[in-house]
Amino acid sequence: DVKVTQSSRYLVKRTGEKVFLECVQDMDHENMFWYRQDPGLGLRLIYFSYDVKMKEKGDIPEGYSVSREKKERFSLILESASTNQTSMYLCASRRKTARNTGELFFGEGSRLTVL
Amino acid sequence: AQTVTQSQPEMSVQEAETVTLSCTYDTSESDYYLFWYKQPPSRQMILVIRQEAYKQQNATENRFSVNFQKAAKSFSLKISDSQLGDAAMYFCAYTGANSKLTFGKGITLSVRP
Numbered sequence: 001d002v003k004v005t006q007s008s009r010y011l012v013k014r015t016g017e018k019v020f021l022e023c024v025q026d027m028d029h030e031n032m033f034w035y036r037q038d039p040g041l042g043l044r045l046i047y048f049s050y051d052v053k054m055k056e057k058g059d060i061p062e063g064y065s066v067s068r069e070k071k072e073r074f075s076l077i078l079e080s081a082s083t084n085q086t087s088m089y090l091c092a093s094r095r096k097t098a099r100n101t102g103e104l105f106f107g108e109g110s111r112l113t114v115l
Numbered sequence: 116a117q118t119v120t121q122s123q124p125e126m127s128v129q130e131a132e133t134v135t136l137s138c139t140y141d142t143s144e145s146d147y148y149l150f151w152y153k154q155p156p157s158r159q160m161i162l163v164i165r166q167e168a169y170k171q172q173n174a175t176e177n178r179f180s181v182n183f184q185k186a187a188k189s190f191s192l193k194i195s196d197s198q199l200g201d202a203a204m205y206f207c208a209y210t211g212a213n214s215k216l217t218f219g220k221g222i223t224l225s226v227r228p
Contacts, residue, residue: 043221104162
């Protein structure tokens with residue numbers, strides 16, 4: 001079975017803390033994504049990575065950074081957490097194809113609460 | 116920029132009946148792909164069906180089919196013989212030349228026994 005694993009299902013952090021959300025996939029996929037999901041807003045792309053050490057900003061990158069040092073791991077970093085970053089964070093991966101038709105495989109999500 | 120619109124936040128269907136979930140999108144590209152993803156309660160999101168824009172034939176996967184109207188930029192999902200396990204949030208999504216997958220806001224489908 002293919003698998004995308006997010007390190008924490010639930011986290012509670014305080015305003016100003018540095019937060020790391022880790023995502024690991026075991027499918028040797030080139031593309032990896034971080035989305036946040038909020039009620040009424042759907043999924044919004046934060047960052048994505050085409051391959052190792054590559055990253056591109058998504059639609060809402062402000063307040064976030066990412067790291068992709070190894071192919072299987074894509075980390076989302078909140079340098080200084082704020083209450084408006086309370087959300088569900090979804091990681092996904094996809095095999096690279098010529099026409100971007102590949103299926104996205106999602107993790108179970110990390111629900112972050114910032115107090 | 117591409118946009119995906121799901122205007123209905125919720126729908127309900129009787130078990131064994133058919134339901135159609137609506138989605139419209141806006142793009143200036145001619146070559147793109149459209150997807151429906153399903154997110155069951157507290158479970159991972161999974162792909163339901165995908166459609167290639169240059170294919171006129173509507174995609175079908177068992178009880179799931181799409182009605183793809185390219186000129187109208189409409190991409191609806193039809194679920195036939197609805198089952199209790201179909202209760203979930205459904206997202207319509209678009210991908211084009213920039214590799215990013217853009218999602219709609221989603222629709223919550225409930226199935227009445």
